[in-house]
Amino acid sequence: MSATDDLLARYERSLMQVFGRPQLVLEHGDGAWVWDVDGRRYLDLVGGIAVNALGHNHPALVAAVSKQAGQLVHVSNFYTSVPQVQLAERILAVAGAPEGSAVFFCNSGAEAIEAAVKLARRTGRTGIIAAEGAFHGRTTGALALTHKAAYREPFEPLLPGVVHVPWGDVAALEAAVGPATSAVVLEPIQGEGGVVPSTPEYLRAARALTTEAGALLVLDEIQTGVGRTGAWFAFQQAGVVPDAMTLAKGLGGGVPIGALVTFGPDVSAMLGAGQHGSTFGGNPLACAAGLAVLDTIESEGLLEHVRAMGEHLGERVLGLGDARVTGIRGSGLLRAVTLAGPWAAAVAAHGREAGLILNPVSPDAIRLAPPLVVTADQLDLFVDALPGLLDLATEETR
Numbered sequence: 587m588s589a590t591d592d593l594l595a596r597y598e599r600s601l602m603q604v605f606g607r608p609q610l611v612l613e614h615g616d617g618a619w620v621w622d623v624d625g626r627r628y629l630d631l632v633g634g635i636a637v638n639a640l641g642h643n644h645p646a647l648v649a650a651v652s653k654q655a656g657q658l659v660h661v662s663n664f665y666t667s668v669p670q671v672q673l674a675e676r677i678l679a680v681a682g683a684p685e686g687s688a689v690f691f692c693n694s695g696a697e698a699i700e701a702a703v704k705l706a707r708r709t710g711r712t713g714i715i716a717a718e719g720a721f722h723g724r725t726t727g728a729l730a731l732t733h734k735a736a737y738r739e740p741f742e743p744l745l746p747g748v749v750h751v752p753w754g755d756v757a758a759l760e761a762a763v764g765p766a767t768s769a770v771v772l773e774p775i776q777g778e779g780g781v782v783p784s785t786p787e788y789l790r791a792a793r794a795l796t797t798e799a800g801a802l803l804v805l806d807e808i809q810t811g812v813g814r815t816g817a818w819f820a821f822q823q824a825g826v827v828p829d830a831m832t833l834a835k836g837l838g839g840g841v842p843i844g845a846l847v848t849f850g851p852d853v854s855a856m857l858g859a860g861q862h863g864s865t866f867g868g869n870p871l872a873c874a875a876g877l878a879v880l881d882t883i884e885s886e887g888l889l890e891h892v893r894a895m896g897e898h899l900g901e902r903v904l905g906l907g908d909a910r911v912t913g914i915r916g917s918g919l920l921r922a923v924t925l926a927g928p929w930a931a932a933v934a935a936h937g938r939e940a941g942l943i944l945n946p947v948s949p950d951a952i953r954l955a956p957p958l959v960v961t962a963d964q965l966d967l968f969v970d971a972l973p974g975l976l977d978l979a980t981e982e983t984r
């Protein structure tokens with residue numbers, strides 16, 4: 587029995603089966619490469635779902651976490667620490683947030699959304715508008731904002747007052763926003779929904795409508811933030827400043843951390859002493875990881891690199907001239923290669939056999955969210971393999 591089969595059998599006997607059967611049992615990594623427990627090597631083009639921003643085993647992240655672990659791992663939020671203050675300052679600086687802006691640290695994306703929901707409640711209103719296709723997390727509050735019926739319905743009734751409007755439809759948004767609206771919550775690019783981008787016009791309309799209605803514009807940058815699209819945050823590319831933004835995924839480079847960022851003094855004062863909290867949130871270990879991620883993005887010029895790699899990938903995929911590939915969506919290194927048929931799952935399965943980790947985000951779209959340090963040669967390995975993977979996938983579904 588292989589080490590993989592042994593561990594998967596033990597997994598099935600000891601872990602809750604909410605994720606189904608894991609595809610691989612991974613042991614170690616280096617940059618965009620990972621190895622499984624049987625010594626097979628894979629090119630990781632999913633990056634822990636947009637989490638492993640610096641790739642695996644990046645020396646800056648390893649050094650920062652190791653050093654901090656030898657110093658302080660945790661202190662309660664009765665106290666603060668140097669990394670916590672520094673990370674909050676760095677996030678506000680790279681976000682270009684105005685004076686009086688603030689950060690609340692938590693441990694995951696869903697928790698950042700929960701904090702945003704509580705912020706929204708402080709408007710004194712209870713209506714929240716989210717988009718069809720949206721994914722905002724799995725806790726009961728965040729789940730109310732998530733659109734997919736299969737995720738939501740077994741757990742209803744959820745938080746009341748949430749309405750989902752058609753994605754990208756300005757008129758529908760305009761019709762929905764009103765005096766009962768506390769917040770409009772949107773992903774600049776819907777990640778789990780299939781890497782479906784908004785347009786700058788849509789985000790600008792959301793900005794204008796919320797301002798006019800006295801509601802908050804909350805941008806969920808949990809997947810798009812921290813360099814993923816080639817800017818620090820996607821809102822900067824749209825030329826829209828939200829009232830609040832949620833972060834998680836790439837922020838800690840794999841160490842769990844989430845954040846709610848509030849823009850300006852008025853919004854930042856809406857949650858006061860005692861009104862929110864977290865035991866682990868903002869602990870020095872996670873904040874040291876976050877600082878290493880932001881420092882490395884800057885020192886290695888990764889924003890520019892992400893833009894260049896995103897363009898390279900787009901050109902190479904379209905350059906295949908393969909009729910089974912209909913296009914490529916998204917921006918920077920948050921991408922979906924779209925297919926002319928429902929072949930994504932089969933492409934990902936055959937890709938895995940060929941040593942490529944891919945995500946079939948929808949039946950006809952393959953999501954790529956590789957480490958920001960991925961190289962052009964590594965992306966080429968995928969593009970060169972794609973026609974062969976499509977041969978295998980289309981044979982099966984014929």
Ligand SMILES: *Cc1c(COP(=O)(O)O)cnc(C)c1O
Pocket residue numbers: 694695696697699721722723724773777778806807808809834835
């Ligand atoms: C992943 C994700 C979440 C949820 O984050 P968790 O850390 O899994 O709770 C929320 N919003 C978006 C846009 C995400 O991509």
